[in-house]
Amino acid sequence: MQVLKYIPWIIVVILITLVAGYYWRSNNNLKKLLDTKIEELQKANLDIGRANTKIADANTLVDRLNNQIKEEIKKRGAVLSLYAELQARYEVEKNKVKTITKIVYKDRTIDIPAGKLFVKLEDNSFQEVKSLTYSYKDFRINIDGDAIQSTLSYKLHQRFRAVMVESKVPGGAINHYAELYEMGEKGEDLAKLKLEKFDVVKSEELKASMKWWNPKLDLMLGAGVNPDPSFIWTGDVGITFSSYGKTEDDISWRFFRIAAGITNTGISMSFSPVQYNVGKNLPLVSNLWLTPYAGFDFYVMKPHFGLGISVVF
Numbered sequence: 469m470q471v472l473k474y475i476p477w478i479i480v481v482i483l484i485t486l487v488a489g490y491y492w493r494s495n496n497n498l499k500k501l502l503d504t505k506i507e508e509l510q511k512a513n514l515d516i517g518r519a520n521t522k523i524a525d526a527n528t529l530v531d532r533l534n535n536q537i538k539e540e541i542k543k544r545g546a547v548l549s550l551y552a553e554l555q556a557r558y559e560v561e562k563n564k565v566k567t568i569t570k571i572v573y574k575d576r577t578i579d580i581p582a583g584k585l586f587v588k589l590e591d592n593s594f595q596e597v598k599s600l601t602y603s604y605k606d607f608r609i610n611i612d613g614d615a616i617q618s619t620l621s622y623k624l625h626q627r628f629r630a631v632m633v634e635s636k637v638p639g640g641a642i643n644h645y646a647e648l649y650e651m652g653e654k655g656e657d658l659a660k661l662k663l664e665k666f667d668v669v670k671s672e673e674l675k676a677s678m679k680w681w682n683p684k685l686d687l688m689l690g691a692g693v694n695p696d697p698s699f700i701w702t703g704d705v706g707i708t709f710s711s712y713g714k715t716e717d718d719i720s721w722r723f724f725r726i727a728a729g730i731t732n733t734g735i736s737m738s739f740s741p742v743q744y745n746v747g748k749n750l751p752l753v754s755n756l757w758l759t760p761y762a763g764f765d766f767y768v769m770k771p772h773f774g775l776g777i778s779v780v781f
Contacts (some may be wrong), residue, residue, distance in 0.1 A: 497677060510523075512667075514662075516645070520668065521669075521670060522668070523670055532551070532553075539733075551721050554665050556662060558648075560659070583772055585597040607625075608626050609623065609625070609752060610626065628651060629648070629651050630646060631646065644666075648660070679716060681693070683707055683709055684711065686757065686781060687705055688759055688761075688777065689777040692763075695771065700731050702730065702736055706738070708724060708743065709723070710722070710723040721745070724741065725741075735766050743757040744758045745757045758775070758777065
């Protein structure tokens with residue numbers, strides 16, 4: 469029968485744990501909704517140079533890089549945090565540009581056969597045009613050709629300047645913007661290229677995961693009741709063994725806490741199945757843990773159950 473009077477308090481601890489689990493699940497559902505909204509905010513708008521940004525593992529796209537870059541990344545043990553791919557179009561047209569034409573004559577007089585080009589000289593004789601060359605040159609291209617020989621050669625030497633930036637809004641959405649410009653002879657921007665495709669894959673900087681061995685010490689102040697029932701307060705030092713978060717220090721949940729401390733009646737030991745960092749959702753603080761617990765007071769030889777607030781060392 470002694471065990472029966474502890475059952476209600478055990479149920480209280482179970483209920484607190486279930487409420488914490490429900491809150492965790494609700495947070496995950498809210499995160500999914502926020503992720504959907506963020507995905508909408510990260511869609512492309514090529515007219516202003518905004519990329520279609522995806523949060524994924526950029527390293528899966530390493531095979532798209534040239535072999536030299538891949539080898540260097542592998543050699544240095546590096547990882548990709550961002551992969552960007554864009555396409556742009558630049559169209560320019562020039563009409564009636566001034567060209568240089570050179571005519572070379574054959575030094576003899578002949579009858580005029582069909583399909584040949586001849587010029588009439590001052591002595592009324594005719595000479596065949598064997599070559600009719602032309603050329604054009606500016607900061608973009610050098611062109612040389614021969615109309616008679618039907619040949620054309622050119623050398624393209626355009627220069628471009630690109631700017632790409634990353635921004636992050638308070639809600640977490642990430643955007644990338646790019647602008648490409650053709651540069652003039654003196655390095656000035658002449659024209660902005662029109663983007664046709666701009667996709668970015670960015671690795672999530674830190675992804676939350678379960679860390680089964682991540683011990684942390686903390687101090688807790690709590691309040692609860694024992695089976696009398698009587699109000700009881702407690703202060704203790706505890707250690708947790710597991711956590712869930714982005715890093716070993718940036719964590720949102722801690723698990724399996726055991727502690728030793730004092731109560732207003734004596735010395736106590738306690739166990740907490742789970743702790744949640746409510747400080748992440750509060751202003752001014754970032755390390756404040758909500759801690760449901762079940763303990764045993766060795767002075768009065770009675771269990772006690774309650775809720776505490778703890779701070780990690």
